[in-house]
Amino acid sequence: MMGVSRLHSLLLAFGLAIGLSAVRAAADQSEDLTRLREEAAQQRRDLEGTEARIRALGGDTGNAAARNASLQPASPVVQLKKSWSQLEPGTPMERVQALLGPPQKVLRIDGALVWYYVYPEVGPASVFFNASGKVSSRQSPSFGWW
Numbered sequence: 001m002m003g004v005s006r007l008h009s010l011l012l013a014f015g016l017a018i019g020l021s022a023v024r025a026a027a028d029q030s031e032d033l034t035r036l037r038e039e040a041a042q043q044r045r046d047l048e049g050t051e052a053r054i055r056a057l058g059g060d061t062g063n064a065a066a067r068n069a070s071l072q073p074a075s076p077v078v079q080l081k082k083s084w085s086q087l088e089p090g091t092p093m094e095r096v097q098a099l100l101g102p103p104q105k106v107l108r109i110d111g112a113l114v115w116y117y118v119y120p121e122v123g124p125a126s127v128f129f130n131a132s133g134k135v136s137s138r139q140s141p142s143f144g145w146w
């Protein structure tokens with residue numbers, strides 16, 4: 001039979017072993033928590049930067065000087081898409097020419113004036129005008145995934 005003092009020593013050693021493993025587990029969890037907090041902070045910064053770029057592209061009325069300093073000039077395809085998106089029924093010819101430039105061809109189809117455009121990067125497009133010289137309809141170029 002084991003003596004009380006020997007049993008007491010074994011229990012004490014067992015308790016210390018459990019305590020040390022708990023301390024190591026807590027330290028590992030603390031390191032994991034610190035790493036996760038750092039990753040979350042980086043993702044928050046990335047998200048804020050992305051949101052700022054989205055606001056700038058969307059024409060947000062925030063600080064225009066800061067927005068303009070951070071933006072690269074838009075690609076010609078992006079500018080072209082923006083110009084075509086501004087054409088609506090009722091837009092006068094002068095505004096169409098200001099947005100799109102002169103047409104490559106001018107046609108008459110069933111009496112309607114049609115301006116025809118061809119863009120090497122994106123394809124053909126056309127603008128139909130009514131008798132008043134205002135846009136009646138349009139067929140914008142195919143912008144692919146745009």
